[in-house]
Amino acid sequence: MKRAVRSWLLGLAAALLLGAGVLVWLAASRLPSDEEAAARIAEVFERRFGVGLRVGGAHWSLWPSPVLVLSDVATVQPHPVTLRRVTVQLKLRELLRRVVAVDEIEVESLVLPRESLYAFRGKGPRPSEGRGAFALAAPWTLAPVPLERLRWRDVVWIDRRGIALAYDGEIVFDDAWRPREARVERAGASPPARLRLEREPGQDRWQTRIDVGGGSWNGVSVFEVRPNDALRVSAELEPRQVDIAGLLGAFGRRAAVAGKVSGHSTLVAEAGELGALLRSLHTRTTFSVRPATLVGLDLAKAVSTAGTSRGGSTPLDELTGTLDTQGGEDGTVLRYTGLKARSGVLTASGHLRFFNRKLDGEIAVDIVDGVVGVPLKIGGSASDPEVSLTGGALAGAAVGTAVLPGVGTAIGARVGQQMEKLFGTEPPPAATKKPSPAPRR
Template identity: 35%
Template sequence: MRRCFFWVGCGLALAMVLLLLAAFALGQWTGSDGFRQRVEREATAALGVPVTLSRVTVDVFPLPALALEGLNIQARPALTLQRVEARPVWWTLLQGRLAVATLIVRQAVLPQTTIVLLAARVQDPAGKPAAPAPDGEAADLSWLPRRVVLDDVTWIGAQGRSSTVQAELALDDDGWPADATVAVTLGALQGTQAVLRREDERQTAWTLKVDVGGGTVQGPLKVTRPEASAKARDLVFEGTLETQGVEVSALTAPSRTLTGRLDASTTLAARINPKTGGASLADAMRTQTRFTVNNAVLHGVDLAKAVATVGLSRGGSTELDTLAGQVRTRGQLVELTNLVASSGVLAATGEVTVAPSKALSGRVRVDVTRGAGGDVVGVPLVVGGTVDDPSVSLSRSALLGAAIGTALMPGVGTGAGANLGDRVGEGLKDLFGK
């Protein structure tokens, strides 16, 4: 019996030595310049842009892992990753299958425009459609890492706003997120913390809570999968979020065009084709929001002075007791409708559109009550400029009417003439289609 244990022990020791020698040899091979250059060539050919790499390493301790260091994808703008580490599930490797248990990304800079470009280049490179899953069966997502860790990763949005995050994501066996945590440590939305939790492993539904700007955004999210017999394989995304006490400028920083505490109710909806990329998701998203901003201050525009100068004034600020309205988004387009603002003797209504480029367009009517008699002077204003530098002015027809009204009835006639000129101008526009 002792001899049997002796030989078993010797066999295990020999296997361990061979395993260590194999790991050492593999590390030497992958760490060679020849192997690194081969990886660079393959990646460059696949992505269509130059790719450089500092080192490839295979670690055994404390946990077995394959790592790429100093990865630089030289697109415009460049995508850089200081270290990408993949920890495989070793028992699946023994079965001839690759499964990643943990993927760790450290000190990376990820520009959105570059990621969208690269995703379009590598998507379905052979032009062959993926084999459909059998009826009633979900697609095989076993290749996805069970856990993803982002350490000091900076995301640069399409408009140039950047955020650096610490994040962790865990996936269930079906490939859907089980839970996720995100903390924004630098840049836009700095200080924001978000937590996502799956409600039930049998359902594709989650609860989201975000702490931002001294308030909260929270609510349920749900993805409805198509029936097995359905021809359309789109996923339907739905959500309802309640916003309470969030400082508006925390959402728009570094811009401070509007400050105040935001309360809102938002519904989200999107129909998503799983075969398309993240850009398609952003374009497909539709939201509708009813909001109120308490103790609002509009920076960059003094509406009362704009009325007094018939839209010729720029700069200043407007303090509002209440600002309310509706927001509708379609992809990156933002439309503000049914805007109602009030502050003492001042009241304003209107509609404004925010383009993806942050350009503003719209119309606002501002009424100011003057004198003991309660006379109301109102001026229709055209909203222009950008989110960071808004402006208001009279339309050409309203400006002509204001000039005529001032000549006939100085003071009161200015606003009345502007209103009349604006209505005449709109009528001619509708008549001639210009």
């Protein structure tokens, strides 16, 4: 290479490096100090959400890449949202062009009390707003993919009963905030409880894989933006050999049924705001558990004692039915319908409602399949279920015993229940007393 050409190229490279250095210096000269950054972030947060914010520390750095680190952050609330550390890494080239492009956000030890999040309802971005959800002052703009990757570790959700559950995960984003890949898992759960999403190229469909309870719950999820600007999320999933105790135990719950469940699930949620989207969630699962065990409830003993016994367990060859869940302001309601249970000594059918740990339902236990059904009312809680006969069924059972001991008790209880439903009232207390013995012939 000729000396003149080589000298020209070296001079050009030096000029470019010098120019980049000047640009970095100019950007650095406009950055606020750490104290100013902390105060500015707290001010913008309070103006946006109406909740005060304390920032323990803030630190800016431009080399080797732009980074912002916040530490010891807490909202000003009786039960504050707290954050030990968040790191935001930006792209220098885009930053110098006044384009906001975040390479990665890493969140460490975020605590989210449910009651404290009520203050933010309706103030978050709408799902359909995409990049428009974050307005920037001119001449700053957002990159086509404003955030490449979000990671979090030890994000703790505290529900209304004070149960704290920690989660780890990460999301890799495409344009318009569409996740390209996502992973969410319960920290420390054994067996693992993990959700993974993988986007189908160019589609708003995600292959969904859930590992929980030693089994799988796989299928396809779909995101849709509706004409009213609401976001609709739906999914079709297939649970396969999921251990119920392992599933509920991973989320701090106790199971009233032991066994492995398989079936089919549908999921749908639709709302115009992200928080409302979660609260609108409705699921429907047709399930089968083979074999199964009712924990804390001995149906055969409950029948023989007219519903006065408590505790025990009921081994079943099979338990089938449909579970509907519906989110709401005060929690999620679970409704079991079409319940069918079968074992070597009995069959049963019925329905059950579960809300705020309270049980409410009825089960008809057949001692002679299809002929005799003893109606039992289910109450109490999941950890301490109670079984009883309704007033009408109890009166009928007493009459049935006088007429024909044993099977007559069951038939009487069934008739008593039907009479109660027909007239819509409980019989008077005197009717529940045992009749005087019939005179001997």
